[in-house]
């Protein structure tokens with residue numbers, strides 16, 4: 455059996471080496487490292503794949519969130535609602551822009567933001583909701599969009615972990631995540647389902663005016679050379695990364711399919727164990743592309759299991775060990791921790807197992823047996 459990796463980029467590369475190397479060689483020969491034609495080609499390919507009018511590439515996922523928020527022209531102190539159980543980027547950029555992050559709890563079955571908690575948190579200063587499609591599973595977008603309409607709020611999807619996932623509305627309409635809100639943000643960090651060989655990100659929108667604004671923001675607020683009409687940033691996807699992304703986009707559905715297959719294999723083996731809760735799938739018309747395969751360990755010691763797996767040469771991750779509302783940088787003394795019963799509980803229980811497109815059934819069996827041996 456091959457050594458187990460959390461994410462096996464080396465073996466994935468070996469299968470697409472010729473295409474990647476050839477594309478990279480072309481960029482090297484042309485020397486158009488920034489804004490080369492391949493960046494535009496990737497942009498067009500991704501627009502068609504997602505069925506979205508505008509993809510605006512940028513430097514990384516955190517930038518994409520910041521730029522998406524900047525485009526909404528909110529005022530200092532305006533409130534933005536997001537999930538307490540997520541990566542830090544969202545709350546970070548809200549705070550950097552002098553907006554007020556309002557954290558809310560998640561659903562224990564999907565780990566995604568709880569629409570009921572969103573509605574309770576809405577005030578006259580609330581201007582936007584940022585759902586994070588966590589671990590590859592879509593948030594409850596239908597309910598979130600209803601709330602957004604009712605209270606006149608913007609919706610920014612953090613699609614960094616869910617590129618390629620579908621959302622099915624109750625009327626049967628199927629749409630890709632990242633195309634449902636007013637504007638969306640994504641990351642092409644190497645370990646994401648569509649990952650570059652360095653940093654990258656993109657913003658998506660169907661709104662022509664927002665797209666125009668965002669194209670200015672990513673380029674120093676500049677539409678005509680050296681005329682700066684708005685305050686912007688410098689955030690670009692480079693041509694070498696675009697080669698990797700353009701190549702891997704062709705295989706994204708296959709990669710996501712393999713992840714799903716691995717997830718089903720894990721679940722089949724693990725689902726009846728009394729100390730394990732396997733991830734939910736297919737609730738509320740959402741879909742799951744398994745950026746992470748995250749289980750909950752109940753009535754036991756999650757951290758001891760992490761050590762046990764590591765000692766059996768099995769890497770694993772704890773995403774995320776600390777709720778955002780108690781992080782030092784974001785702690786708000788006015789906010790009561792009892793508002794987050796689910797997050798406070800699951801941070802002690804979650805463990806993400808190796809998940810990538812090259813995982814073999816032998817490896818999955820070995821990992822599951824190692825988990826069982828911990829409980830024996």
Ligand SMILES: *Cc1c(COP(=O)(O)O)cnc(C)c1O
Nearest residue numbers: 514515516541543614615641643
């Ligand atoms: C990876 C990730 C980000 C940040 O992306 P970077 O490219 O690392 O800046 C933001 N949100 C979520 C949910 C992520 O998984």
